[in-house]
Amino acid sequence: MSLNKVNSKTDILIIGCGCIGLSTGIVLLKTGKYNVQIWSRDLPPNTTSNKAAALWYPFLCNPPDLVGKWSAETMQYFKDHIIGDPKSGTLIKKVNEIFRREHKEDPEWRPYVQSFRRARKDELPEGYVDGFAVDDGFVMDTDMYMDYLVQTFKSLGGSIEQREVEDIREAFVHYDTVINCTGLGSRELFKDKLIYPSRGQIIVIKNSSERSIMDEEDHIAYVIPRISNTVLGGTNQEHDYNTEPTKQDTEEILKRVAMISPRFAKNRIEIQDVKVGLRPSRHEIRLENEFFEGGSKLVVHNYGHGGSGFTVSWGCALEALRVMEAGIPNLLFYKKQQQPKPQSKL
Numbered sequence: 001m002s003l004n005k006v007n008s009k010t011d012i013l014i015i016g017c018g019c020i021g022l023s024t025g026i027v028l029l030k031t032g033k034y035n036v037q038i039w040s041r042d043l044p045p046n047t048t049s050n051k052a053a054a055l056w057y058p059f060l061c062n063p064p065d066l067v068g069k070w071s072a073e074t075m076q077y078f079k080d081h082i083i084g085d086p087k088s089g090t091l092i093k094k095v096n097e098i099f100r101r102e103h104k105e106d107p108e109w110r111p112y113v114q115s116f117r118r119a120r121k122d123e124l125p126e127g128y129v130d131g132f133a134v135d136d137g138f139v140m141d142t143d144m145y146m147d148y149l150v151q152t153f154k155s156l157g158g159s160i161e162q163r164e165v166e167d168i169r170e171a172f173v174h175y176d177t178v179i180n181c182t183g184l185g186s187r188e189l190f191k192d193k194l195i196y197p198s199r200g201q202i203i204v205i206k207n208s209s210e211r212s213i214m215d216e217e218d219h220i221a222y223v224i225p226r227i228s229n230t231v232l233g234g235t236n237q238e239h240d241y242n243t244e245p246t247k248q249d250t251e252e253i254l255k256r257v258a259m260i261s262p263r264f265a266k267n268r269i270e271i272q273d274v275k276v277g278l279r280p281s282r283h284e285i286r287l288e289n290e291f292f293e294g295g296s297k298l299v300v301h302n303y304g305h306g307g308s309g310f311t312v313s314w315g316c317a318l319e320a321l322r323v324m325e326a327g328i329p330n331l332l333f334y335k336k337q338q339q340p341k342p343q344s345k346l
């Protein structure tokens, strides 16, 4: 008994069309072993992923060691496959994280990122005494990048259907193997009450900036340059489902950003847009197999990336492939078990 196969490739369903679902689909398609379809309630530009800043920087995401590994793998994947393509909407940009107080400890992801160094004095704004630096960080114009992922996924033979899944058994009618990339949607679809929203508001301005700079010591303030504009952020309001921008948050972000980058004092900027997204926050990323229907159906969970979905996306996609391919043989074993026993001839 084989898994549902067409043209000798195994059919895989991915639920979710954010940066995680699309990256995972592209990695699977590039193996040449799978037909991949995405079902998703929302499509770009109407996903959380489209509301992100976004830059490479591990942030509000656990577990620290795996986030470090997956962030480094993602950085390498960007260098090998993405940065060189102008359609990707990505740029190499130095990133500095800065501190008002001396910060003796390196970040937990430091052992995985060779280019990490301590910030130089000349990289620290007035009032800041310590900092980190990654010279080969990257930023992306999120809408351009998400469109690039959709085009890449489709050009590799992937198909996308706008469709909400209310019960995972709907998927099992057509597929033996499903990859769950629903982000915050797993709270309902898989009744995972450990995942919750962390509301983030950002301001898109016309001005440019030569580097990304972040202060997340006592509050969040960041400046993230992109191809056609710059993002100022941000907020982190846990368990807040409000997806509408507030004037109060905009004012607060401008006040904080002016402290790390005085050139962005309120009267010297031109606001183009204000966006809100709900980070899929969880105590740690869930990336594991779960068997259903007596072991004859496999769901690979890949969700809960908090404030680092882009930063770990390709590392997690490669891990989801490894985890899925470790699970499929068990699936075959269970399917064999389910076959009717041949009648013994008397």
Ligand SMILES: Cc1cc2nc3c(=O)[nH]c(=O)nc-3n(C[C@H](O)[C@H](O)[C@H](O)COP(=O)(O)OP(=O)(O)OC[C@H]3O[C@@H](n4cnc5c(N)ncnc54)[C@H](O)[C@@H]3O)c2cc1C
Pocket (backbone or CB within 6 Å): 015, 016, 017, 018, 019, 020, 021, 039, 040, 041, 042, 043, 047, 048, 049, 050, 051, 052, 053, 054, 055, 056, 057, 163, 164, 165, 166, 181, 182, 183, 184, 185, 186, 189, 199, 200, 201, 202, 234, 276, 277, 278, 279, 280, 303, 304, 305, 306, 307, 308, 309, 310, 311, 312
């Ligand atoms: C303001 C802000 C700034 C950020 N900046 C950065 C940054 O600089 N760098 C970084 O790495 N990360 C950043 N993030 C975090 C990043 O945006 C997220 O980690 C990432 O978008 C999560 O991707 P995802 O694909 O899991 O989720 P989503 O983009 O939410 O995608 C989930 C998909 O699943 C679909 N779905 C859900 N439930 C169902 C269902 N039942 N049936 C069908 N489809 C379903 C949804 O429609 C959607 O398409 C930021 C987030 C915010 C809010």
Ligand SMILES: O=C([O-])C1=[NH+]CCC1
Pocket (backbone or CB within 6 Å): 053, 055, 056, 057, 058, 059, 060, 200, 222, 233, 234, 279, 306, 307, 308
């Ligand atoms: O979630 C977020 O706001 C961010 N993640 C990386 C830098 C900013």
